[in-house]
Amino acid sequence: MDISRAEQRVLHTLAKGGWIDLERDGARRVIARHLVTREGWGAPGLTERVFRKLKRLRAIRSRNGGPYRITRTGLLLVRAQVDNR
Numbered sequence: 001m002d003i004s005r006a007e008q009r010v011l012h013t014l015a016k017g018g019w020i021d022l023e024r025d026g027a028r029r030v031i032a033r034h035l036v037t038r039e040g041w042g043a044p045g046l047t048e049r050v051f052r053k054l055k056r057l058r059a060i061r062s063r064n065g066g067p068y069r070i071t072r073t074g075l076l077l078v079r080a081q082v083d084n085r
Contacts, residue, residue: 003077007054009045011070011078013037020046020060020068036067 003011014020017038025031035046054060059074070078 003053003057004050006045006047006050007059008079010035010050010054011059011074013043014060014068014070015075015078018043020051022068 013035019036021034021036022030023032023034033046033048033051035043037043051060054074055068057073057077059071059077060068061071062068
């Protein structure tokens with residue numbers, strides 16, 4: 001299945017140990033989504049459209065009200081990238 005470059009970037013960050021935090025208001029509605037790297041830094045590129053598509057593809061999942069993390073399906077979708085460390 002083909003996924004966009006923006007979705008690839010988000011999945012790659014998640015595959016390396018990152019997560020997605022949701023910020024909610026008093027009525028429990030989502031007001032912001034934050035992509036966090038494994039080092040705890042914020043990463044750009046997570047839009048509402050990308051988040052919804054990854055959720056629809058079941059590439060990300062939240063367990064017990066925790067942050068969203070990559071699933072096995074998401075790991076199969078992500079393509080390898082060179083790690084410049």
